[in-house]
Amino acid sequence: MRILVVEDDSRLRELLTEGLEQEGFTIETAADGLSGLALARSGEYAAIVLDVMLPGCSGYQLCSRLREEGDWTPILMLTAKDGEYDEADGLDVGADDYLTKPFSFVVLIARVRALVRRGGLDRPEVLELGDLRLEPAALACARGTDEVTLTAKEFAVLEYLARRAGQVVSKSEIVQSVWDAAYDGGANLVEVYIRSLRRKIDVPYGRRSIRTIRGAGYLLARDGG
Amino acid sequence: MRILVVEDDSRLRELLTEGLEQEGFTIETAADGLSGLALARSGEYAAIVLDVMLPGCSGYQLCSRLREEGDWTPILMLTAKDGEYDEADGLDVGADDYLTKPFSFVVLIARVRALVRRGGLDRPEVLELGDLRLEPAALACARGTDEVTLTAKEFAVLEYLARRAGQVVSKSEIVQSVWDAAYDGGANLVEVYIRSLRRKIDVPYGRRSIRTIRGAGYLLARDGG
DNA sequence: TGCCGGTTTCAGCGGGGCCTCAGCTTGCCC
DNA sequence: GGGCAAGCTGAGGCCCCGCTGAAACCGGCA
Secondary structure, three states, X not given: OEEEEEOOOHHHHHHHHHHHHHOOOEEEEEOOHHHHHHHHHHOOOOEEEEEOOOOOOOHHXXXXXHHHOOOOXXXXXXXXXXXXXXXXXXXXXXXXXXXXXXXXXXHHHHHHHHHHHHOOOOOOOOEEEOOEEEEHHHOEEEEOOEEEOOOHHHHHHHHHHHHOOOOEEOHHHHHHHHOOOOOOOOOHHHHHHHHHHHHHHXXXXXXXXXXXXXXXEEEEOOOOO | OEEEEEOOOHHHHHHHHHHHHHOOOEEEEEOOHHHHHHHHHHOOOOEEEEEOOOOOOOHHHHHHHHHHOOOOOOEEEEEOOOOHHHHHHHHHOOOOEEEEOOOOHHHHHHHHHHHHHXXXXXXXXXXXXXXXXXXXXXXXXXXXXXXXXXXXXXXHHHHHHHHOOOOEEOHHHHHHHXXXXXXOOOOHHHHHHHHHHHHHHHHHHOOOOEEEEOOXXXXXXXXXX
């Protein structure tokens, strides 16, 4: 049972390490966001305890990055603020649970145990970008209240764009992720699918949610257009 | 999706009811522990939101009692104290999650949703999707008031679809779950059974509850069509 | 042994969607 | 403004996926 602790405060870090080790877990630690991300990527952990405030790369960023990459290791977020939306933000970003500092150690242990037991639960099953909704499990897509029917490939392309909404995604990235690795048919295919998608989710609604960045790729607006 | 709210503070109770109803849940409430326990025993709920401090019978007692009786309905505990042992106690006693007052509504909704999602997988004795009823123990199936007789394999396929209603299920998943892992006869078998099922539960009723998602698999409508 | 219901296999077919291609438009750089 | 490359577009063919009816297989039972 390996657990990754990402925490910049060295005192707290050692406290966590010690306590969790006493519970029988094996602990690895990182003191900043980037090395935390690197460790999380390289290793298999039963859970990750993650501070929100981190040098290099915030806990939010780290978490959402992992989720984008398809890593659903259970994450327990530690947040110093107690504003009410922070917590929801944490959950939105793909954390499975959160704890507000200062927290009790007993509670932390209980939460970690619970997370490990259920083994990572919450892959968010709907992606929402403004009024654009994607439900990967059902291959369902909706703009506002209208159901939009997409084919399997169309959906795959759109989902990939959605998971990286707000970022420019190159055609070759799309090809590699949606088609067989050994596909060489050329980038036109992507253009064709983009067109088909625009016809279904943009044109009828007067939107321009999929922008093309010449020479770079495509970008799906974070707010769905 | 019925949810039971057990809370003695009438203001909070109404607040919870209202909010959860807006999320599409059907709510029933109890103001004290004993009537809460009675309701929980009598009804089928997707989840229970349970205050710890209750007249008559504390939330802890209610929870552990239910668990003893073999009722594993997901429970979200609300605790007013922030003493450090309360929360851990709640988890130990068999609650699935807890929340410390005062809590944010956004968070509560997220938690309840997560609980409901998970809880559905457990082992409901009867599966109901709209007017489609499945009783795994009896291998019985009904559409509305009509009994529909299914063979063992037909039932197994339908049950698997039903447990994952609203999601796309691939043929190979169905094969792996219904037939021996070492079966290789090809996916056509599934098609044959799907056809047979459609003939029995859809065609006579003019429904289309089992949709085929070309290139992905099949999807049983969450509302039974 | 022969019937019977359930299960599995098989082959034909019809269509949907995946992919290609060629021509056109747009944006960028000299 | 001219020229070039990147991207857009419409149409079309082909292939594979899923559908279907029928027949073979298989075990239980009279």
